[in-house]
Amino acid sequence: MSHEEGWLDVGDGQRIHYEVSGDPGGKPAVVFHGGPGSGLNPRWREDFDPGHWRLVLWDQRGCGKSTPHAGDPATSMEHNTTQHLIDDAEKLREHLGIEKWLIAGASWGSTLMLAYAVRHPHRVSELIISAVTTSRPEEHAWLTRGARLFFPDLFAEFQRGVPEEDRDGNLAVAYNKLLNSSDPQTRAKAAHDWNKWDLALMSGGDNDFTGTRYADPLTSYTIARIVTHYWGNEAFLPPNHVLDNLHRLHGIPGVLIHGRLDFGGPPENAWAVAQGWPDAELVFVSDAGHQATVSTDSALRAAIKKFR
Numbered sequence: 001m002s003h004e005e006g007w008l009d010v011g012d013g014q015r016i017h018y019e020v021s022g023d024p025g026g027k028p029a030v031v032f033h034g035g036p037g038s039g040l041n042p043r044w045r046e047d048f049d050p051g052h053w054r055l056v057l058w059d060q061r062g063c064g065k066s067t068p069h070a071g072d073p074a075t076s077m078e079h080n081t082t083q084h085l086i087d088d089a090e091k092l093r094e095h096l097g098i099e100k101w102l103i104a105g106a107s108w109g110s111t112l113m114l115a116y117a118v119r120h121p122h123r124v125s126e127l128i129i130s131a132v133t134t135s136r137p138e139e140h141a142w143l144t145r146g147a148r149l150f151f152p153d154l155f156a157e158f159q160r161g162v163p164e165e166d167r168d169g170n171l172a173v174a175y176n177k178l179l180n181s182s183d184p185q186t187r188a189k190a191a192h193d194w195n196k197w198d199l200a201l202m203s204g205g206d207n208d209f210t211g212t213r214y215a216d217p218l219t220s221y222t223i224a225r226i227v228t229h230y231w232g233n234e235a236f237l238p239p240n241h242v243l244d245n246l247h248r249l250h251g252i253p254g255v256l257i258h259g260r261l262d263f264g265g266p267p268e269n270a271w272a273v274a275q276g277w278p279d280a281e282l283v284f285v286s287d288a289g290h291q292a293t294v295s296t297d298s299a300l301r302a303a304i305k306k307f308r
Contacts, residue, residue, distance in 0.1 A: 037226030039064030161193030246276035259288030
C-alpha cells in the first residue's frame, strides 16, 4: 500500500508535517492527535485496514515533525491557536484533494475535531471520538484544580511547582510563564512538574515517567509548553463553543467512546456532547480511564467497522 510523507506550508512561517497511508483510492480518514502537542501516533494505522482506507496522520503546529518546533523556547506561539489548527486541517484536506473525510481522534483531538466539524460540517463524513473533551473553562479548571479531590497529595506537589503568589490563580498560566523563562533549569523543572500531574490524570494516579513519552526531555518540554499555552487561554474558544454549535452536526453520524474512570476528562463531557448531537452513539467503557485499554480499542475498531 502507498505511503506518502510531506510538509505543507500553511502560512505564518509554519509547515505542518503529514503522512498518508493505505489505499490511494480508499475512503478518506484523518486523525486529529491529542495533547495538544503530542504529535501523530502511527499506532492508528493498525486500526484502519490499509486495503480499504486512505488514512491521513498529521502533526499539529509546533510538534512532531512540524516546524518551527515549540520545543525550542525561541519559537513564538503567537500563531498557534485552535483557529490556526482548524485552518491547517482544511488546507491539508484541499492539498490532498479530499472532498470529505472521516475524522477520528482522542482527548484534545476531540475538541479540535468537533471545532473543525462545526466550522466545516460539509467536509465531514463521520466522527469517531475517544476520551471526549470540549475544552470548556470548567474542564480546564477541573484539570488544573478540581481533580485534587482524587489526588490531593499529587496536587500539593503540582501546586508547589509555581511561585507562592501564583498558587491560588490559574495554574496553567503560571506554569506557562515558567516554561517560557530564559533560564533552562526553570523551564526543565516546570516541564517535569507539570507533566507529573498531567500523567497522574491520564493514568488514574500513576505519575512515573518510565517508559512514557515524558521520559524524553524535549518531548516533555514541548507538550507542557503547548498544553499550558492552550489551557491558559481556554483553548482560544468562546465558552461552550462546541456544545453551542452541535446543531451544525445534524445528519453527521458519530461514535463517542469514553471511559467511566477518566479523571482527565470526566464522563460528563461525553454525555453533554451526546445530548446535543442525536446522530452520535455514546459508548461508555466501564474499565477504562483516559488512556486506551483493550476495551476502548475494541470499541474503536467496532466504530471504524461501522463506518467502513
